Amino acid sequence: MPLWKRNLFVCWFGCFATTAGMSLIVPFLPLYIQLLGVHDTAAVERWSGLAFGSTFLMSAIVSPIWGRIADQRGRKLMLLRASLGMAIICSLMGFAHNVYELTALRLLMGSVSGYIAAAITLVATQTPRDHAGWALGTLSTGTVGGNLIGPLVGGYLAEVIGLRNVFFATGLMMFVAFLITLFLVKEAFKPSKKASVPWREVWRMVPNPRVVVTMMASTFVLQLAMMSIQPIVTVYVSQLTGPSRHIALIAGCVVAAAGIANVLAAPWLGKLSDHVGPQRVLVVCLVIAGLVFIPQAFVTSPWQLMGLRFLLGLASAGLLPSINAIVKRSAPEALSGRVFGYNQSAQYLGNIGGSILGGQMAAAFGIHYVFFSTAALMLLNALWVFTSTRDRHNKHRAVPHPSV
Incomplete structure (x- = not known):
């Protein structure tokens, strides 16, 4: 091996x-x-x-x-x-x-x-x-x-x-x-002089900082959108089922459906991105995820919600791995730890912000508007990623990007 x-x-x-x-x-x-x-x-x-x-x-x-x-x-x-x-x-x-x-x-x-x-x-x-x-x-x-x-x-x-x-x-x-x-784990690590540069110099050494910044912002938006639903799932399920002793179990199944689909689809979508490019997979998955959020606001039973959450999990499986693949291609290897560290920070901040935003929005406007706003975030993010990475993707197809 x-x-x-x-x-x-x-x-x-x-x-x-x-x-x-x-x-x-x-x-x-x-x-x-x-x-x-x-x-x-x-x-x-x-x-x-x-x-x-x-x-x-x-x-x-x-x-x-x-x-x-x-x-x-x-x-x-x-x-x-x-x-x-x-x-x-x-x-x-x-x-x-x-x-x-x-x-x-x-x-x-x-x-x-x-x-x-x-x-x-x-x-x-x-x-x-x-x-x-x-x-x-x-x-x-x-x-x-x-x-x-x-x-x-x-x-x-x-x-x-x-x-x-x-x-x-x-x-x-x-x-x-x-x-x-x-x-x-085996690692033949050889430190580079580039690894010690001040953080202000990092972006000057990144070949395409616009793409990297877009990926970090996308990571934040993705987690903000995904986590905004988490605080309201149980409440939404209780509205769909009415009085029941199994609300917690049903809500757990609804949440788990997306995770199971993600586990099943992530390796396949990752392999697909190796063939067609992570930019394409990311944009398509963002669009599909955004569209799947919309009908979740109109479901009439928890089983419909569970099915849509499964579809959402299939689409979301191609998001963060594609972002990481794009960051890998865009950042010098000597600075990859720092760049991935920034991206991880964006993910954590999105987790925190989404949990707060979802609950507050549901309380102020109603649960259905959380799904609409989340769909809008995903679709706008897809447009942003498409416009930010299009030139880079075309250039990559014409001239292979040198390894650093």
Whole structure:
């Protein structure tokens, strides 16, 4: 097996393990906060939001910093740092005495995270150009799969072994990711002088900064659009079903439908992008995703919503992997860690902004308008990507882009 492919599979497991570990605590975080002495419902909700969102906010801040160090010291080192750091901190959460310690540890978790960004950078720089789309698409399924499995396993483990023990189990899972990364990932890293340039000089060294900035903005818009739906899914399902004891289960199936479709389609769309170009796949998937959002506002049953969410998952499977493939082609290899770090920050900020925007818009205008606004964001983003990458795509077809 080629080295790049073995590293891909190891990084896939690492992304799956760390993402599943991060999402394991989602179902019972409010219950754990109550266990720590917070009993007022409003206070539990407030602290749950702070503890959950603080990790992503801190990750958005530090991602470019870790990206720069990855360019200077190597990507494997960042994989080891992130997996071991998260294993230790997550285990410490099981010993928290109060909500302040828990929130502080969640902040610290965000500051040492970065496994996924480092994995994307390692895979993108090691994979041959004609296999980059497939490799990045396959890698993304680890993250999506972890997000799917994590909450299900977390809720089950909380009932079987107790809330605190889930943190220890999560830490163990992340430590396993550390061990397989330590012994199986191979990287012959040679630092470049370019890796030490100040951040203001980075954009001068990027052959086409307009394309890279467009991809980062697209990442933010994509996550903003996708996450804006998450806070309202359960409420929307309850409106469609009426009184039912199975609302949580049905809502979980609706959310999972998109993730399952994403896992199934991402490698295939990645391989397609290797043949026709990631720009084309990205634009087409943006248009399809935007159009699929519209009928979701008019469904009359949760099963219709589930079917449309499955179609959305098929389309969204080609989005972030295509963006990463375009960034790989557009950024010098010596600066890829920093550039992917900026892109990861945009993704985290989109997650935070989308969660806030969706709930506020639904409260102010109604749930249906969230779907309309999300569709508009996706279609406008498709137009922007098309106009920004068209000249670049045509140039690439005429003259192959030299590797840096």
